[in-house]
Amino acid sequence: MNFGPNVTVLTVPMLSPVMGPTVIYPVLLKDGDGLTLIDTGMFGQYDSLVQAILQAGEQLSSIKRIILTHQDIDHIGNLPVLVREIPGVQLFAHPGDIPVISGSESMLKMTPERITGMPQAFQEQINAFLEQLTQLGEITELHDGDQLPWGGGAEVIHTPGHTPGHICLYLPQEKLLLAADELRVADGRLAGPAESATPDMPLALRSLRKLDGLPVQSIVCYHGGRYDGSPQVLIDSLAGGL
Ligand SMILES: [Zn+2]
Incomplete structure (x- = not known):
């Protein structure tokens, strides 16, 4: 799915331990100097991501940088293998989640306690994955209000609550909001962040207010x-009075 010449939304099948078989939507921003990948899919499901990139007519080797919208495992899951496969790829995330993405702090949701309760084979895989996070190299900080030059221009909007460092991206040229997990589409309807996966729901709802008044034509969740x-009607109903 494309939004103009600069934005391609990937459709990636995902098998989630929580949600079962589902689909996720990472995004590619296209520029003269290469591609920017936004989020990387579920850990252990690298082939699905690569296939979606090839189906979009793009090459892995054209990816110059990766933006992580937040620390969750279905967003950073293929980061270690991508860093190995694409020499020199640059990484970007909000400082609120960098300690987790770089492996120096435990994940907020896939906690050590939760991992201990998983089947042995899964524990071994995820512990190997967490170990690999410590070897990613430098992650450049993105801050609220940063204007990124890629995809015709993108603004960083820090929307904490789902995780401390969660970000949305707004692309004014396409009037497109890349909402990551701050918004969802369920049964064709726009919805707020998933309560079961959002440790600080009041903060996530207050964060919706940061999207107030944005001229948005389309949203990708x-x-x-x-x-x-x-999203304005939903924002007013969920965050009215906040
Ligand atoms: Zn997610």
């Missing part, structure tokens, strides 16, 4: 995909 329309 990592879970649920494309929604055509503005």
Whole structure:
């Protein structure tokens, strides 16, 4: 799915231990100097991501940088293998989640306690994955209000609550909001962050206010995909009075 010449939304099948078989929507921003990948898919499901990139007519080797919208395992899951496969790829994330993405702090949701309760084979895989996070190299900080030059221009909007360092990206040229997990599409309807996966729901709802007044024509949610329309009515109903 494309939004103009600069934005391609990937459709990647995902097998989630929590949600079962589902689909996620990482995004490629295209520029003269290469591709920017936004989020990397579920850990252990690298082939699905690569296939989606090839199906979009793009090459892995054209990826110059990776933006992580937040620390969750279905977003950073293929980061270690991508860093190995693409020499020199640059990484970007909000400082609120960098300690987790770089392996120096435990994940907020896939906690050591939770991992201990998983089947042995899964424990070994995820512990190997967490170990690899410590070898990613430098992650450049993205901050609220940063204007990124890629994909025709993208603004960083820090929307904590789902995780401390969660970000959305707004692309004014396409009037497109990449909402990551701050919004979802469920049964064709726009919805707020998933309560079961959002440790600080009041903060996540207050963060919706940062999207107030944005001229949005379309939204891409990592879970649920494309929604055509503005989020304003939903924001007012979920965050009214906040
Ligand atoms: Zn997610």
